[in-house]
Amino acid sequence: MTNTIIDVAAAIVINKGKFLSAKRLGGYLHNLWEFPGGKLEKYETAKLAAERELEEELGIKAVASETVLVLDYAYPDKSVRLHFVLCSLDNSKSNNLALLAQNPTISWFTPEIAPLNDFCPADKLALEKIKWDTILKSEDIDNDD
Numbered sequence: 007m008t009n010t011i012i013d014v015a016a017a018i019v020i021n022k023g024k025f026l027s028a029k030r031l032g033g034y035l036h037n038l039w040e041f042p043g044g045k046l047e048k049y050e051t052a053k054l055a056a057e058r059e060l061e062e063e064l065g066i067k068a069v070a071s072e073t074v075l076v077l078d079y080a081y082p083d084k085s086v087r088l089h090f091v092l093c094s095l096d097n098s099k100s101n102n103l104a105l106l107a108q109n110p111t112i113s114w115f116t117p118e119i120a121p122l123n124d125f126c127p128a129d130k131l132a133l134e135k136i137k138w139d140t141i142l143k144s145e146d147i148d149n150d151d
Contacts (some may be wrong), residue, residue, distance in 0.1 A: 011078065011085045015055035016041035016129070019068055019093045021103070023142055024114035028064065030126065031111065034082075039113070040126045041090065052089035060093065064106065067096040075136055079128035090132055092141060117142075 018041055019026040028042045044059040046052060053070035060066040075090040095103075106112050115121075117138040122130050 009085055011087045013046040013052070014043060014086050014088050015046055015052045015059060016043040016088050016090045016132070017056040017060050017068065017070070017093045018074065018090055018136070018141070019060065019066070019095065020141060021095055021114065024116050025120075026064075026066075027113050027115055027120070027125075029111040035126050038126045038129075039115075039121070039124050040129045041132070043088075043091075046089075052091050056089075056091040056093055064112065066106070068093040069096050074141065075132055077128060077132055077135070079131065081127070086128065088128055088132065090136065 017026070026042060027039045030036055030038050030040055042060055042063055043056055044063070046055045047058075050058075052073055056070045057068055060068045070091045070093045072092050073089050074092050075088075077088045077090065079086050079088060117133065117136075120133055122133060125133060
């Protein structure tokens with residue numbers, strides 16, 4: 007068996023000082039929180055994959071700006087290279103955040119109160135490594151417009 011690394015985009019969507027998280031449904035990581043995202047398709051960049059996955063999985067239109075962390079992680083059944091991509095909600099599109107708020111598998115957390123032990127292992131590690139002060143400061147600047 008070859009140990010192929012699967013490239014995965016993980017979207018860090020920031021809104022009002024909180025990041026978006028979704029619960030995994032199924033598999034051995036069932037019911038654990040993670041950054042929304044998924045596998046990169048052939049010839050796809052992490053930024054494009056993050057935007058596509060947000061729209062496909064959650065119906066959210068977002069704009070990816072930059073990759074803030076790349077993290078390799080070996081799960082028992084696969085190895086992944088997670089590209090954590092900073093995204094902002096596309097305010098020119100309709101994003102029904104009120105509808106999202108009613109979904110129990112979706113939540114917004116501040117980095118300080120995120121339930122680390124309820125996150126998938128790779129996402130938990132990322133939560134500890136991401137420079138949240140820089141990310142949240144840039145969101146404040148963007149919202150001053």
